[in-house]
Amino acid sequence: MGTDGRDTKAARVYEALRAGILSGELVAGSALDEVSLADAHGVSRTPVREALRTLTSEGLLVPGSRRQLLVVDVSERHRSEIVAIRVALEGAAAAEACARATPDDVDALRLLTIKQRRSADTDDSESFLRLDEEFHRALAAVAAMPTLSRLLMQLGAFVRLTRLGEPTGRRHMRGLTREHEHLVDLLEAREAAGLREALEAHISSTAQRR
Amino acid sequence: MGTDGRDTKAARVYEALRAGILSGELVAGSALDEVSLADAHGVSRTPVREALRTLTSEGLLVPGSRRQLLVVDVSERHRSEIVAIRVALEGAAAAEACARATPDDVDALRLLTIKQRRSADTDDSESFLRLDEEFHRALAAVAAMPTLSRLLMQLGAFVRLTRLGEPTGRRHMRGLTREHEHLVDLLEAREAAGLREALEAHISSTAQRR
């Protein structure tokens, strides 16, 4: 999502701000203004403006009163909402994916679980998290529903936010990996109903284990 | 969605372009460039740029090769994808709405069906369509899931696109109204499963009846 794939100042500012928000470096609720950001990043207001607009359309910034842009604050209620949306969207994608999965798709997903297992074994929680997100993206991609994937991409930032306090122990990572492996098995067997169910349980439980 | 609620040139250009795309006036697949649009609307490139970025992030414009922005082309496959997403998202919202609906919510929805019936009776297909969209928005709003509503808003443009060739006869409009009334009944009775099912059938069938 965001600013296509082009390497531009607007894209860099966007990435920087996004990373700042997701890491919690930019505290929720604080206001951003164009000039200080432009100054801070050593660019003019124009690319900053663009980055701010993009982040706003993704919901990471929310227009406040007093004509300000505030860093979004995810409440507990918001968290469960994100989970519900993921369940709905990824569930729909999974059902379609069952009908369309090729052996190559299955292999690609298997490869990801293997990498995940390695990350879990080496206790590399950062790369594990990245692989986890990639797995879900890849699974949705199998459905070949570009608009749905686009929505999930947008949601990705929120998912990351909801996972900030999640445990990252080896045990936990291995558990998640096992669940992913199971999901791939179900996909390969084309058990649409079972896959959907397992996926929904997987996503929901992720939100619980904190 | 789009450009907040402010009255600005960027917002006007955005609305104009959006309307053009949704009405089919801007043919799918054609490329837009900033200068001609700026010239056509009598503004500078800056607001045009902003409008284009917003439309792109909503998916109404897609980046093509040769660094162009093309008006989105909704294929048949894309149509069914939109329906599937609506089913997933609105279904999830409906389930939650059942748990949260207040008498006021129900009344507001009833009022909309009444207005719809009038539009159907007077054969005013344009206001009927608007009310239909508003009904679905309102139903989702009952769930009080702002992010989900935001996604549905974004999807709204595509929904409109998929409905371009839909029949608008009095019979058809009355049928849809009846279905809406039934949905409200189920919501009031808090029959979550039934509501979800009926809603999914309603949305799916809408796409069929063309």
Added chain:
DNA sequence: GGGACCTCTCTTGTATACATACGCCGCCGG
């Protein structure tokens, strides 16, 4: 004659200057 390179142009990216609108603060009047 064909292919590669070079240049030219057209478009988008960026900077900056100007306009405007909105909120805030202080003053005045009730």
Added chain:
DNA sequence: CCGGCGGCGTATGTATACAAGAGAGGTCCC
């Protein structure tokens, strides 16, 4: 003492000028 009103400051909205990159077409060399 409170409430409204007006000026001021600061933010965003807009215009425009400049830069840079990518594609197209022509030309030159092999």
